[in-house]
Amino acid sequence: MTNLEHTPVMETEVIEFLSANKGTNFLDCTFGGGGHSKLILSATESNNLWAVDQDPDLYTRAVELNKEYGDRFHFSQINFQNIDSLGMTFDGILFDLGISSFQIDSQTRGFSFRFHSKLDMRMDNSQGITAHEFLEKASKEELTQAVRDYGEERFWKRVVSAIAKQRGTDVLLYADSFADMLKKTIPHLPYTRIHPATKTFQGIRIAINDELNSLKMAIEKAFDLLNDHGRLVVISFHSLEDRIVKNFFKKISDQILANNDNRDPGAKLLTKKPMVPSEKEQKNNPRSRSAKLRAIEKFNYGK
């Protein structure tokens, strides 16, 4: 881990949509650098916060927050698809998806094409397969799904066939050599400032961490764990993530119409359209540019 801080996105909106000035028990499903966790804990002294993250490297960061906030702060290193194992219910639950600056700036985790590190990319590096193993073993369909669908890489055909050609060589073993291969494979487009490897790296990261399935499972569980009038806030950075959130929120808020009869819990959409960061924030924190925030409030209908 480096000493760099992770700048939390949409701070004001997160506190407002979580109603963190009023609540008591909150869950931060994506602890990362602890930026949002600290905000929630500082919003009022009566707030308690449970935070989870699957990255084992964040434990030391969590210990720092423990020193600062004592027993108002609790941390568990788990995948957020297992948040029901905490055995708690909450007044507000936050997801700030994707990877943190700690991960992207790590010289050993393989998330960044800037470093000569093993191409790992696992958020929980104690289990699962590395990006290198995925590139060596995945079927053509799995590679296509990662590069074309998750990475949204326009030149996915060239990338998939270049990966197949380099199997068994050191090129796929390291982040920087894989990025160089992508640079040679993908035509240079004028007026683009992003590195040609960016989209493929993103797609492979989403695939090996099974990010979309985890999100689908986790937001359903999160909704179940909300108290009456509890708020669920999700910040996503990818159109496929945003679609999952949008569809789930729509489904759950539509139940409001049917509710008079079946008394299932329903929800009120707090954001008809996703909120995006202000121009000022986008300028100051380029990572925030693709952020979309959606929020709902749960109603239990007297249950």
Ligand SMILES: C[S@@+](CC[C@H](N)C(=O)[O-])C[C@H]1O[C@@H](n2cnc3c(N)ncnc32)[C@H](O)[C@@H]1O
């Ligand atoms: C964008 S960062 C969060 C930054 C944090 N909100 C802050 O202000 O410092 C996303 C974090 O979510 C974690 N994460 C992503 N998917 C996860 C999952 N399925 N289970 C647990 N943690 C996950 C990553 O390891 C990463 O640390």
